Amino acid sequence: MTVLIDSDVPPCELCKVDGGELIVKTDKLRVVLVDDANYPGFCRVIWNSHAKEMTDLAVEDRSALMQAVCKTEQAIRDVMAPQKINLASLGNMVPHLHWHVIPRYTDDLHFPDPVWASQKKPATEAVVLSERRALLPALRAALVSYFY
Numbered sequence: 001m002t003v004l005i006d007s008d009v010p011p012c013e014l015c016k017v018d019g020g021e022l023i024v025k026t027d028k029l030r031v032v033l034v035d036d037a038n039y040p041g042f043c044r045v046i047w048n049s050h051a052k053e054m055t056d057l058a059v060e061d062r063s064a065l066m067q068a069v070c071k072t073e074q075a076i077r078d079v080m081a082p083q084k085i086n087l088a089s090l091g092n093m094v095p096h097l098h099w100h101v102i103p104r105y106t107d108d109l110h111f112p113d114p115v116w117a118s119q120k121k122p123a124t125e126a127v128v129l130s131e132r133r134a135l136l137p138a139l140r141a142a143l144v145s146y147f148y
Contacts, residue, residue: 012050012094012095012096013094013096014046014050014094014096014098015050015096018030018032018046019032019034019044019046019098020032020033020034020035020043020044021033021034021035023043023140023143023144024143024144024147024148025048026068026147027048028047028048028049028061028064028065029045029046029047029048029064029065029068030045030046030048031043031044031045031046031068031072031143031147032044032046033136033139033140034100037129038108038109038115038123038124038129039102039103039108039115040080040103040129040132040133040135040136041076041079041080041082041102041103041132041135041136041139042100042101042102042103042115043072043076043100043101043102043143044098044099044100044101045065045068045069045072045098045099045101046096046097046098046099047061047065047096047097047098050096051096051097052091052095052096052097053091053097054089054097056097057097065097065099068147069087069099069101071143071146071147072099072101072143072146073085073087073101074146075139075142075143075146076101076103076139077103078142079135079138079139079142080103080132080135080139082103082104082105083104083105083106084103084104084105085101085102085103085104086100086101086102086104086114086115087099087100087101087102088100088102088114102115103132105124107121107124107125107128108124109121109122109123109124
């Protein structure tokens with residue numbers, strides 16, 4: 001069962017805004033592309049109704065959410081060809097159920113640590129980031145095709 005936010009409490013950030021460039025929207029969830037200059041292809045899968053934890057959802061909704069995370073991961077792998085995908089559902093700053101799906105490369109700023117850790121190395125070369133950004137139209141198309 002989805003837990004709804006108390007009507008006396010103002011809605012959270014992800015209840016009010018898409019949380020990125022909206023690519024896919026269903027009645028239960030949405031997939032957005034995050035505008036992150038260092039991590040082209042970074043997506044979020046966001047549950048539409050306000051819920052804080054996976055166990056706030058009915059079993060079939062948990063399954064639907066994880067299927068969406070997997071479709072998003074597969075689209076990123078197919079188009080962006082990262083060396084690794086990071087999946088994270090933290091919600092410490094925004095307690096609204098969402099998953100980060102992040103393409104990772106050994107040349108990225110934080111590798112092998114999480115993208116939220118301290119920077120490990122110099123910025124990825126601009127030409128490499130430009131090549132990755134050039135793949136974003138194909139990623140958008142792949143995400144749409146995986147969901148519709």
